[in-house]
Amino acid sequence: MTEGYLYHTVTLSREPVIVRFCISLSASPHLTTLVTSLHLPDISGQILHGGHTSRLLLTTLSSLRNLSSLTLRLADGLERSGITGANLSVFQQLVGLRFPHLRAFATNLSVYVFPTGLAFLRAHPLLADLDFGFSPVSHVRTESDALAALRFPALRALACGPWFLHDRFAVPRTLVHFHARDLDLEPGELPRIARLLGTQLVSLRVSERFAYHPEQRAGPHAVRLDELVGLFPRLCFLQLDVHLVAVPYISKHIVNCTAERPESAGDGRPQTRREERLTIAWVCGRRPWSSRVDMNIAPIEWDVFLKETALAVLRDWGDYVERVVYRHPTAPWRSVALGEDGASAMYREERAMQDEEWKLI
Numbered sequence: 001m002t003e004g005y006l007y008h009t010v011t012l013s014r015e016p017v018i019v020r021f022c023i024s025l026s027a028s029p030h031l032t033t034l035v036t037s038l039h040l041p042d043i044s045g046q047i048l049h050g051g052h053t054s055r056l057l058l059t060t061l062s063s064l065r066n067l068s069s070l071t072l073r074l075a076d077g078l079e080r081s082g083i084t085g086a087n088l089s090v091f092q093q094l095v096g097l098r099f100p101h102l103r104a105f106a107t108n109l110s111v112y113v114f115p116t117g118l119a120f121l122r123a124h125p126l127l128a129d130l131d132f133g134f135s136p137v138s139h140v141r142t143e144s145d146a147l148a149a150l151r152f153p154a155l156r157a158l159a160c161g162p163w164f165l166h167d168r169f170a171v172p173r174t175l176v177h178f179h180a181r182d183l184d185l186e187p188g189e190l191p192r193i194a195r196l197l198g199t200q201l202v203s204l205r206v207s208e209r210f211a212y213h214p215e216q217r218a219g220p221h222a223v224r225l226d227e228l229v230g231l232f233p234r235l236c237f238l239q240l241d242v243h244l245v246a247v248p249y250i251s252k253h254i255v256n257c258t259a260e261r262p263e264s265a266g267d268g269r270p271q272t273r274r275e276e277r278l279t280i281a282w283v284c285g286r287r288p289w290s291s292r293v294d295m296n297i298a299p300i301e302w303d304v305f306l307k308e309t310a311l312a313v314l315r316d317w318g319d320y321v322e323r324v325v326y327r328h329p330t331a332p333w334r335s336v337a338l339g340e341d342g343a344s345a346m347y348r349e350e351r352a353m354q355d356e357e358w359k360l361i
Contacts, residue, residue: 007034009069013042015053022056025063032063037104039071047090048074054090061097069104073133095120102126106159108133118146127152128174129359131159133181157359159205162189171196176234177359179205183254187221190254194231203237205358208254222256225278225320237361239281250282250309257313257321277322280313281357282306284329299328310336311345318342325350333357 012018018040025031038061047054061067072094091109095117102124111117112132121127130152148169155172158164159179178201183189190206229235240253251258257280284302310324314336323337333350354360 003031004034007031009037010035011039011041015044015047018047018057019053022060025060029063033066035064036066037069038064038067041071041073042075043073044075050090058090058093058097061094064099066101067099068101070099070102071106073106073108092116098123104129106131106133112147115146118150121150125151126154128154129157130155131179132161132164133159162193165193165196169196173200176200177203177361179207179358181207182209183207184209190223190228190231198232200234201232202234203239203358203361204232204235205239205241206253206255207241222252222254222259224259225255225257225317226261228255229278229320235278236276237279237281237358239283239358241283243284257317258309261316278320280321280324282324282326284327299331302328303331303334307336307347314338325353
């Protein structure tokens, strides 16, 4: 393999790997120009608290002048404590860096809370892909002047909690892919998003806050597919993240794909042309935080359940839905569609589909 291939996109998930990577770039400075994507998905508390590894990492990051994509995520558990006095210094140094070619940034650091974090965002106005992961204040509706003043005229894909979308949010016309993270199971959440983004989204991904008991899930507040298309008329890809439980709660999701259709006579539903029909994706997201949930879920159980459910959706909502795709963590993407006769089922593996398919539409 060539150096260009090895160093083009780099993922560093453990501290020893981070150290070796930093040392290799220090020994061969020409390699720094080859790195365009760097992903740190599991930053430990030890790194944040300073020391040899954090110094190496900061020095290396500052040398990556061609970096176009950066991921900085705290390890599981740390994102709940967030940025504190113990790790504030390293955080301030991280967001004090500047990358002139940065176009994609993903983090669960609360960059929007601190002046230095907001300065980092302002310094990268050409971001096309912005992902705010779960953070301790993701449930807080933040409408500060500094946050409202942020402008991203090239933004195409945004992933954030509903707190980020408020009436003062400057929606760029380029924004066509949105991931609603940790969506509350309350009425009005999707219509509120639609008021800001409804006329321009072509793909929507929805991750709910996990409800430990079925009665806590969306139920009566759920949106039917015909209502969803009314809210987002350009939508062609809908991803619903479901948790790893024995039977995926498709019928209890905030978007209820299995809801009964209203009476067809005189209900005024729009007739959707074939080219506008949806692809629906059911994807297993993170595991729920509960020991009461059975985690011994075999892929075959998921496959059987979702295949049957997909067929029911296609037969009931075929004028809205062209195909259904789904994925278990240990299996490839699979798709279900109806044949030309509108009755026979077609199944296939979709090995070309990617994890972030929702933003590639």
